[in-house]
């Protein structure tokens with residue numbers, strides 16, 4: 001796929017390791033250089049009389065639900081990709097922690113998480129604070145196998161205690177997805193993908209800046225790039241695409257900036273110029289705001305703008321510029337900073353700005369938990385988190401250190417349990433994260449307001465060993481040599497699935513290593 005250009009296939013795991021060296025040299029992943037679709041290539045048609053909200057929505061530049069643009073909030077979708085570490089959360093916090101939305105609540109964002117170098121207890125904390133945790137594969141690979149997608153889901157459930165029902169979304173590493181990727185997500189009961197580019201300005205009559213839409217009538221973005229998609233394919237009823245909306249500099253359609261626009265040169269210049277970047281970000285925002293109010297996206301790789309990571313070369317000027325953009329945007333009426341899942345909820349329930357206080361997904365959410373349990377609330381987990389001292393990347397978890405790092409083949413390894421110690425209990429399907437005590441194996445929710453049942457993904461025949469509570473210890477010796485059964489209860493196709501992944505993983509690691517050597 002041509003447009004998913006990335007200067008390197010360096011996996012994020014390696015990237016994180018060498019980040020102090022690489023920040024300056026590395027081009028970001030997720031850049032585009034021009035339109036990725038056309039009306040002709042899309043060949044899109046959708047029957048709006050049959051395709052109706054909340055479970056079907058035709059691709060359209062017009063707001064959902066027939067709302068007038070003046071009744072539509074201007075959403076800024078804030079996302080981050082790759083490993084969750086203290087450094088990356090620091091980076092996000094420098095943009096969001098001091099902000100409030102128009103209803104006085106703290107903004108939420110979506111973290112597309114890959115597992116290498118991820119600190120699982122921070123994932124739990126970030127999630128319990130109300131942010132969305134989504135899938136970005138185990139090993140940060142493009143065009144991922146089902147194992148890469150589902151292994152991430154299982155490991156985040158097992159070691160970070162994220163309910164399977166809450167892991168709704170996916171973004172492909174390098175934005176490199178295929179029709180098969182979308183089908184795999186559909187089979188694994190994901191709600192949405194957010195890997196496609198909206199690459200034509202909203203001021204162009206053929207803009208592809210569609211509001212999120214379902215794939216009942218196929219894809220309408222990236223039609224020039226993804227073989228076998230568009231012209232009605234793939235048909236995945238009820239499965240959503242949340243396009244990623246590019247910014248455009250003075251070159252217009254020839255100057256798109258998708259992820260981390262602050263790392264790009266504006267207007268064809270030969271160096272980064274934060275002033276020029278700020279100007280075109282404002283111009284694109286205004287075009288959306290004065291038009292059909294399609295969302296604006298700040299799609300970040302936070303490590304690039306982390307000032308706490310050792311050896312950081314992040315520019316203060318760039319960080320200040322991003323905050324200046326958000327300050328400026330928030331000074332306008334009806335501007336909200338939200339996560340992908342909040343955007344999707346609004347699209348499914350299009351609510352005029354005058355009634356937004358009725359939409360529960362935009363409300364403040366702070367679970368009330370006072371008990372000292374290891375649950376993702378920093379005040380109640382001090383001293384209870386376990387340190388998993390793997391030499392290459394140590395991490396913390398409430399859910400019991402595994403014997404090995406999660407892998408595609410074994411996304412939920414057995415726990416390491418010291419002599420005389422009790423294994424920790426993984427999140428069951430009938431308790432939500434803030435109320436689960438993984439030490440006692442007890443749900444402290446006693447009221448209907450915190451009641452929870454996760455029926456999002458039926459567990460396959462041996463899936464009970466992998467998700468939905470327990471201690472992650474395999475009781476059936478036969479099952480420890482297999483992986484897991486897909487969530488759709490299909491027969492295992494493990495051997496076919498893993499082999500190419502293993503090969504890709506080895507090749508990827510080699511290329512990554514070679515890339516590092518060749519750069520230095």
Ligand SMILES: [Zn+2]
Nearest residue numbers: 081082173174
């Ligand atoms: Zn990534």
